[in-house]
Amino acid sequence: MSDKKEIYATLVEIREEPVALYKILKLGNLVSGGGEAKQIISEGYVSLNGEVETRKRKKVYAGDMVYFNEQYLQIALQGELAEYEIVDTPEENEAPLKKPRRAIQF
Numbered sequence: 001m002s003d004k005k006e007i008y009a010t011l012v013e014i015r016e017e018p019v020a021l022y023k024i025l026k027l028g029n030l031v032s033g034g035g036e037a038k039q040i041i042s043e044g045y046v047s048l049n050g051e052v053e054t055r056k057r058k059k060v061y062a063g064d065m066v067y068f069n070e071q072y073l074q075i076a077l078q079g080e081l082a083e084y085e086i087v088d089t090p091e092e093n094e095a096p097l098k099k100p101r102r103a104i105q106f
Contacts, residue, residue, distance in 0.1 A: 009072035012066075012076070014027070014060075020060070022034055028073040030068050
């Protein structure tokens with residue numbers, strides 16, 4: 001029995017780190033703009049690495065996991081995707097996403 005937890009997440013690539021949390025929500029297409037991102041973060045609807053985060057400009061680094069609205073975002077630096085174990089697992093009844101949704105094991 002494996003002790004790895006499998007989570008389905010959208011991979012968000014960043015050019016440099018750190019990046020402010022509200023910008024990650026915009027990059028992951030979970031919000032329509034920065035104002036909306038800042039509001040939902042300050043109201044406690046966003047988690048960073050399993051902890052509720054209310055700081056809008058909290059620094060996010062490669063390897064971090066962001067959760068909002070029943071969706072996970074896995075952060076990675078461009079060109080360093082080899083560090084992640086990525087398994088394509090499309091779901092039959094799922095609508096197509098703008099970015100590929102993948103299972104990331106950690």
